[in-house]
Amino acid sequence: MALQDRAKNVLEVLFAEEALRKAPTFFVCHSLGGLLIKQILLSLKEQEERNPEARDFLAKIKKIVFIATPHSGSRKATLLGQLSFLVWPSAIARSLVANDPALRQINVSYRGLADDRRALLSHRIFYETQETLLGGIVDEASSDPGLHAEPIPIDANHITIAKPRDRSELVYMRTREFLMEGLPQASEGRALPLDLPVLSHDRSWNLLPKVARLGALIAAAATAYFYFSPDRFIRPNGEPQEFARSYLKLFDRGDFQAAWDLWDPLAKKGLGSYETYRQLVEDNIRPLGPITSRTFAGTPTELVSPSGYPHGLYDGLTYKTKFANASDCRAEVVTLRSGTVPGWRVFGHQLSPMAIPC
Numbered sequence: 001m002a003l004q005d006r007a008k009n010v011l012e013v014l015f016a017e018e019a020l021r022k023a024p025t026f027f028v029c030h031s032l033g034g035l036l037i038k039q040i041l042l043s044l045k046e047q048e049e050r051n052p053e054a055r056d057f058l059a060k061i062k063k064i065v066f067i068a069t070p071h072s073g074s075r076k077a078t079l080l081g082q083l084s085f086l087v088w089p090s091a092i093a094r095s096l097v098a099n100d101p102a103l104r105q106i107n108v109s110y111r112g113l114a115d116d117r118r119a120l121l122s123h124r125i126f127y128e129t130q131e132t133l134l135g136g137i138v139d140e141a142s143s144d145p146g147l148h149a150e151p152i153p154i155d156a157n158h159i160t161i162a163k164p165r166d167r168s169e170l171v172y173m174r175t176r177e178f179l180m181e182g183l184p185q186a187s188e189g190r191a192l193p194l195d196l197p198v199l200s201h202d203r204s205w206n207l208l209p210k211v212a213r214l215g216a217l218i219a220a221a222a223t224a225y226f227y228f229s230p231d232r233f234i235r236p237n238g239e240p241q242e243f244a245r246s247y248l249k250l251f252d253r254g255d256f257q258a259a260w261d262l263w264d265p266l267a268k269k270g271l272g273s274y275e276t277y278r279q280l281v282e283d284n285i286r287p288l289g290p291i292t293s294r295t296f297a298g299t300p301t302e303l304v305s306p307s308g309y310p311h312g313l314y315d316g317l318t319y320k321t322k323f324a325n326a327s328d329c330r331a332e333v334v335t336l337r338s339g340t341v342p343g344w345r346v347f348g349h350q351l352s353p354m355a356i357p358c
Contacts, residue, residue, distance in 0.1 A: 003102075007039035014040075015053055026063040026179050030162040031138070032096065034069025035103065038110045038145075045113050059120075065175050066125045068161050070138040071107050071145040073100045107145055114147050123149040124178045126171050130157040236342045240315040241296065243344040244334045251349075252291050256281060264337050264345035266310050285351060289325030293358075294332070313338045314347065320358065321351070328355035 001009060014020055027037045041061065047054035074096050096103070114121060127143030128136070137158035144151045154161050154171050164172040243262075250259040260274045271277050301316040314337050321332040335348035 003035060003039060007036055007043060010036060011040050011043060014057065020060070021056070023060070024062040025057070025060045026065070027061070028065040028067070028175060028179075029069060030067045031069055031158065034064075034066040034071070035096075035106065037064060038071075038106055041113060042106065042109055062121060063179060064121070064123050065178065066123065066143075066145065067171065068126065068128045068138050068143060068158050069145070070096055070142045071103070072142045073097050073103050074138050074142065111146055118148060122178075123147050124175065125149050125151040126154050126161065126174075127151050128156055128158050128161045129153045130155065130160075132157045132159060235313060236338050236344050238344060240317060240336050240344055243336060244317045244346075247334065247346055247349075248294065259346075262346050264339070264347045266339075267337070267345075267347045287325065288323035288330075290323070291321060292324050293322040295320045297331070310337075310339070312340075315344070320356065322358055326355065329358040330354075331356055 027033075029037050041058065044054045044058040044061075048058055049055075114123070123145075125144065125147070127140055128138060129140075140151070140153075152170075152174065156171070161171060167173070167176075247259055247262050250256075250262070256278050257274065260268075260277055263271075263277075271280075297318045297320045301314075301318075303314045303316075305311045306314060314335060317334045317336070319332040319334070320329045322329045331352040331354070333348070333350045333352075334346065335350075336344045337347035338344055
């Protein structure tokens with residue numbers, strides 16, 4: 001439920017408990033529970049003039065302990081709201097956004113109530129100083145509601161602060177002392193017990209929407225992996241030099257159609273057609289004459305999905321090539337790509353216009 005609805009629900013539960021009409025009532029609140037109790041007290045205050053039940057119950061509430069309560073919200077709740085499709089926070093969790101105007105109004109109104117009832121209502125406040133695995137949940141500023149009680153720092157995180165290991169823990173000792181003040185004592189120094197029932201709370205799992213969202217997330221993750229993960233571009237068994245040599249052999253003997261068949265489909269799409277490829281060869285390489293020598297000029301340059309290129313595994317092979325009609329050599333680069341189906345294909349074939357020494 002939303003915070004206001006849950007407060008109404010819990011208040012009716014409290015009204016229905018007969019034992020709470022017989023003695024002073026104290027609340028020990030952890031985290032969101034503190035906001036809930038503040039809203040409940042504000043509702044009681046609003047109803048006290050017209051509802052005797054609310055007036056009597058409000059008069060019996062004497063002490064409140066706030067343990068790591070996000071009085072002005074939590075940045076983690078803000079993050080949950082931004083990732084709501086992934087983490088599906090509850091309606092009440094969505095109300096915990098940092099600096100939420102509704103929380104601010106509750107806090108300001110509660111300060112006024114606490115000030116009016118200063119002689120009747122006392123508080124003790126604890127705040128966490130350590131981070132959980134997800135980081136800090138409620139910072140010191142949000143833990144301080146601005147009441148006439150100085151917040152006490154505790155060496156614990158948002159979870160462990162409300163789970164003392166034993167009776168020697170500071171949060172336990174100071175809470176117990178605070179609650180015991182003014183209570184009638186039994187002969188052995190213990191507070192007189194009240195016969196309160198055990199309350200159970202069953203929360204619906206809402207499995208269907210969660211399973212649907214989880215399925216959507218798994219499908220999205222699988223899709224992202226399939227299309228964007230570089231790990232799936234497995235290096236082909238064949239060496240890139242061997243494939244490049246096979247391509248260049250076809251190219252050198254003028255079998256351009258067979259050489260074109262070894263090109264990557266994406267590269268073919270970029271060039272447009274075999275006729276365009278053939279025309280580029282005729283215009284830029286044929287005038288240089290037959291190839292008299294070609295020497296591999298370095299280690300292949302292997303890249304995984306370089307920026308601006310289709311995803312895949314790339315190898316660039318550079319040769320020093322001598323043509324019959326040129327006095328010097330030219331740098332010739334054959335770029336190979338392996339895509340979703342392992343296997344080298346030609347992705348580019350360039351000849352530098354600059355002459356280099358042979």
